[in-house]
Amino acid sequence: MHTTARLIIVRRVKRLNPKSVPQGQAELFGVWRHHVIFTDSPFVLAQAEPMHREHSQVEQVxxxxxxxxxxxxxxxxxxxxxxxxxxxxxxxxxxRAAGHLASVFHARARTGTIRRHLIHIPARIAAGARRLTLHLPQH
Structure with missing residues (x-):
């Protein structure tokens, strides 16, 4: 049985830290990261690329x-x-909703980072005239 498929380079992104490549492992293109698709679908690149991006977002979740x-x-x-x-x-x-409300950085952060920065913060609860106040750390 013969299967036909093709390799599509979806996008090329400049590597922010080119020294992050492990030692002893040579890379063909050290400055750029390439995101690729190997597919047998009949879609052209303009149709296949948005589907690939959606799939990568689901994998991140x-x-x-x-x-x-x-x-x-x-x-x-x-x-x-x-x-x-x-x-x-x-x-x-x-x-994720708390991260979006907090800042632009937290809107893009993973949930572990949001938990460390926003949720796992020690606070002192002070009760006064029908109101609870949370006293958070200065920084």
Missing amino acids: FADLEDSALAHLPSGKFTANAAWLTLAATAYNLT
Whole structure:
């Protein structure tokens, strides 16, 4: 059986830190990173490239979730897996929303960074006339 496919170079991005390549591993193009697709789809480059970008964004979300709540999966019980998945999706969406509200940096950051910078901050709770006040660190 003969399968036809093609290799498409989607985009070329300038490498920000060219010294980050491991020693002893030669690179063909050391200054640029190339994002490629190997596909057998009939789409032309203008149609295939947006689909590839959407796929890479989904893979980033999966990696982000596996670094947090989805690390607890799978357990031995279906209902526990369903609960963890629901809680993971809710926590991910709330964390991303908090990041977008906080700053431009946090809008693009991974959820682990958002948790370290915005959520895991020690605060002192002060109660006064029907109001709770959080006293946060100076910096």
